[in-house]
Amino acid sequence: MRIDVYIPLVLSLLLPAVAPQVGRRVSPAPAARVLAVAAVLTAAASTWALLLLSATLVDAAPPVAAEAAEHGRRLPEPVPETIACVALTILGMVTVRLIGVIRAHFATRRVLKRLCEGHPPDSELIVTTYPAPRAFAIPGTPGRILVTAAMFGALDPAERRVMLAHERAHLTHRHSALSTAVTVAAAANPLLAPVRTTVTFLLERWADEEAADVVGDRHITARALARAALVSQRARPDSALHFSDHAVTRRIAALQTAPPPTLWPIGAAVLALGALPALGAIDATGDLLSLLAQALPG
Amino acid sequence: MAGSGSDGRAERRSPGELEGEVLAALWATDEALTPAEVQAQIGGGLAYNTVHTILKRLYDKGLVLRDVDGRRGTYRPAKNAAELTAEAMHEALDRGPDPIAALQQFVTGLSSQEEVALRELLSGDGP
Numbered sequence: 001m002r003i004d005v006y007i008p009l010v011l012s013l014l015l016p017a018v019a020p021q022v023g024r025r026v027s028p029a030p031a032a033r034v035l036a037v038a039a040v041l042t043a044a045a046s047t048w049a050l051l052l053l054s055a056t057l058v059d060a061a062p063p064v065a066a067e068a069a070e071h072g073r074r075l076p077e078p079v080p081e082t083i084a085c086v087a088l089t090i091l092g093m094v095t096v097r098l099i100g101v102i103r104a105h106f107a108t109r110r111v112l113k114r115l116c117e118g119h120p121p122d123s124e125l126i127v128t129t130y131p132a133p134r135a136f137a138i139p140g141t142p143g144r145i146l147v148t149a150a151m152f153g154a155l156d157p158a159e160r161r162v163m164l165a166h167e168r169a170h171l172t173h174r175h176s177a178l179s180t181a182v183t184v185a186a187a188a189n190p191l192l193a194p195v196r197t198t199v200t201f202l203l204e205r206w207a208d209e210e211a212a213d214v215v216g217d218r219h220i221t222a223r224a225l226a227r228a229a230l231v232s233q234r235a236r237p238d239s240a241l242h243f244s245d246h247a248v249t250r251r252i253a254a255l256q257t258a259p260p261p262t263l264w265p266i267g268a269a270v271l272a273l274g275a276l277p278a279l280g281a282i283d284a285t286g287d288l289l290s291l292l293a294q295a296l297p298g
Numbered sequence: 299m300a301g302s303g304s305d306g307r308a309e310r311r312s313p314g315e316l317e318g319e320v321l322a323a324l325w326a327t328d329e330a331l332t333p334a335e336v337q338a339q340i341g342g343g344l345a346y347n348t349v350h351t352i353l354k355r356l357y358d359k360g361l362v363l364r365d366v367d368g369r370r371g372t373y374r375p376a377k378n379a380a381e382l383t384a385e386a387m388h389e390a391l392d393r394g395p396d397p398i399a400a401l402q403q404f405v406t407g408l409s410s411q412e413e414v415a416l417r418e419l420l421s422g423d424g425p
């Protein structure tokens with residue numbers, strides 16, 4: 001308990017450190033999957049560890065302390081009370097963050113539902129006359145693809161096919177589920193935010209690779225991305241700010257080289273990195289339960 | 299150019315995908331297109347009859363309109379639902395934090411150096 005309980009918290013620092021490397025070297029589909037799984041496991045374990053640390057405060061609760069004093073028992077104190085109090089505070093913040101994520105999720109769902117109104121339910125593509133070039137996938141069953149007429153107008157036929165294949169890849173591989181998973185993980189454990197960024201990027205790369213496969217041409221795929229990015233930039237009202245995470249440029253660069261290898265050993269290592277915090281949390285739980293059993297006899 | 303690398307791939311596309319491509323071709327231009335023009339746009343060895351069938355299906359769904367101009371029929375996209383969605387998008391996007399930003403967008407922002415680099419990439423390619 002004294003050590004195990006901190007394992008998930010320490011390992012939360014390691015996963016974000018290796019995530020960008022994994023994203024650069026491993027094929028996007030397996031990389032996104034293993035990183036998402038590892039992030040969810042780590043977030044669950046670190047949240048659980050916070051719960052365990054907070055739970056040690058139980059021996060400071062007046063009825064418990066009074067009863068122990070009455071029976072002349074010394075209560076075990078596996079972690080200093082200050083740490084337990086800090087853990088409880090962080091746990092409260094995590095709860096607020098998770099509620100925020102859930103609210104935002106449902107707000108987005110409501111907006112998306114409205115965007116689909118008036119379109120026949122059996123047509124995958126939703127075109128809108130919204131003046132700026134935009135394209136995105138709308139998850140659901142069936143999933144749909146929303147594209148503005150401005151985006152279609154900017155692309156040539158082959159590039160349009162790339163864009164549709166890209167968005168379709170998001171839908172067929174349920175990228176929204178992976179994206180939601182890492183968003184929740186990063187909300188529960190802010191240290192994992194870089195993992196979320198990497199996975200978000202990898203999901204785009206994954207869809208790019210699939211689009212390149214469908215149209216059978218990496219070069220046209222790269223060109224479609226470049227063209228779409230340029231027209232979107234021009235239409236952006238705040239384009240003077242030139243905000244960039246360099247994602248598009250990196251995606252184009254990746255398409256100009258050969259597809260990256262799958263490299264399962266690295267994938268397995270990442271999964272292990274996700275499993276360790278979970279094991280640490282389980283072990284700490286066992287320890288705390290036996291401590292509590294001593295402290296609070298039936 | 300449009301067909302490069304995609305010859306013979308039409309058979310692999312599902313009806314839904316083909317509908318999307320035809321619709322995309324109609325939306326990409328301001329003019330109404332004949333089935334032959336749509337066929338030329340899509341490429342990929344798609345048969346004229348197939349294009350015709352898809353256009354008919356889109357027409358039945360109310361997604362395209364048909365103009366009869368002499369003996370030739372031309373097609374253009376129906377705008378009602380598209381305008382409704384545009385209104386909903388305006389409302390959603392003007393209301394503060396972008397609820398759609400959380401979704402996977404096809405492309406994100408560029409810095410000015412990136413813009414220059416991408417322009418060069420495209421110009422090296424011809425139109």
